[in-house]
Amino acid sequence: MEKMFFGMSVDDVALRHWSTVENFRRLVKFLSEEKAPAAFFVVPVDEETDKPFNEAFPEYVPAIREAHAKGFCFAQHGLRHNRFEFGIPPDMILDLPHEAENKRYAAENRAKLAAEHTPANLVPRLRQGREILEKALGFAIEGFRAPALQESPGMFEALALEDYKFDSSACLQETGWDYLLGRAEVPPREITRERWLALRKKSAVPILPLTCDYTWYLSEENFNRMFELAKHDYLACREASVPFVTVCHVDPVWNGCGIRLLSSLFAFARRDALEKGYELVFETLDKIVRQKE
Template sequence: MIFCLTVDDVCLEGYSTEEDMHALLQFFRSEGILSTFFVVPRAERIRLQERPGYVELLKQALAQGHALGQHGLEHDRFETGIPPRMILDLPHESASRERLAKEQAAIEEGLAVPKLRERLCQGRQILEDALECKIGGFRAPCLSTCENFFTALSAEGFSYDSSMYLQEGGWDLLQGKALAPRPISRVDFDRSQHSSGIRSLPLTTEYTWYLRQTDFEATMALAQHDFDSCLRAGIPFVTLAHVSPLNQCEDGCGFDFYRQLIAYAHEATSAVGDELRLLNLDETYEVLFDEKELA
């Protein structure tokens, strides 16, 4: 059974600081966790090359066995598609809702395949030049996708995408809605695979967005439900977190959350005679797809 912890918004103002990134790397190292960091190539119009502190931290991450993926170009909400409704409904997305209402035709015009390919290529070149490594994975800002996006990803030669999601419950909790976990099955995983040929490694949901102690128990119950569902379905359990929101959970409960969740995952996997593997998404892609295609 594969468990993948992924982290978004690296380098993005308001959601990632160098101090929090450093603390996250220390936490992962102490717990033996390999993660995948999705990096914004040109945040606030500043290219990654102009952020030497982040470049050093990300090279450390690579040396420690973590994977790095691309997270859009500038993290514009509509760079690669239109965000799903559960994200647009979040309180801090009011400006995005207003923009979509006023500019939807122009937004959709900007999602032509050639324009998408140009953005993908620009962002990837920034990351590869700064980090001196190949970037094969992608996650769309705010999980914004469209048909042309997957076509463009495939045309640009990316190995996999991780923008599809299997569980809306995490965002329901953020909005104080009654929790009704969505069932997760192998069918959902298979449906996430796109006809363009790009491989999909879908995530479940966000569990630690400024998590509070009052929400800890319900959020843990959701995460355990999702892990058990993935275990039964024989698909990877891919979680979503954000650099500063995870660090800044109330009383450090975000780190405690993942300690407890990983311990639960070890026990649940062992109970069915399997072994838990904490892998990054690059490794997961190789296990699930490269080996099958070479067989």
């Protein structure tokens, strides 16, 4: 029987103003009940105090260890979650209203930033973040996602030099951000195996591209449009025989009807697998990447 992988992921664990340990625990509980093991991306350093996450927010350490023991995967989300620490975010993200200041900064400093994003500069940043997470949590960190999907050739090279097992910083469905910007008329991007393979070529480290976040402060009014996009992307990934990887964010998913969308999407995928007779496997990204393609 043909296999289809569903890789749930969650960003911004321990990011000040965007994640509380209560919401993190609620999310672990929800995903356990839904039998949807997820990969969580943790921010190693609190930018405001410059302290390691386990000193700034010690309450996350036992909560993460418990979730890890239950089979959830934990990976690295940048170093300080600064927009430019490993690369430059794509325009669709810099166009979001809360990114206005970063957009201006990127426009004025593009050349300088590109020159700064060399493997020699980025390897120590990667290493610092990974060591903080591994020391605090007591298990190996194998995966990486860059904050705000920033990227640079140097970042992908540095990830390979440091022997990360997977990266998930690339995206397949830009239309999700168009919707967030109120551009409701933009059609969904086509998802094909060719596009997926092209993204993977960016790095020697296997890249698991995500589609987009359908749950960001999701209002009732936008629920149907986002749910239609999520179903479209799931079916397109299935058609292209590539894993479906999506993301939500610790606080924003609870702020609106994001949880209801996820629940509906999990049910939709399970129903589709039953009807069409393929095996649907909910799995963490570290395990998906170990499967032969």
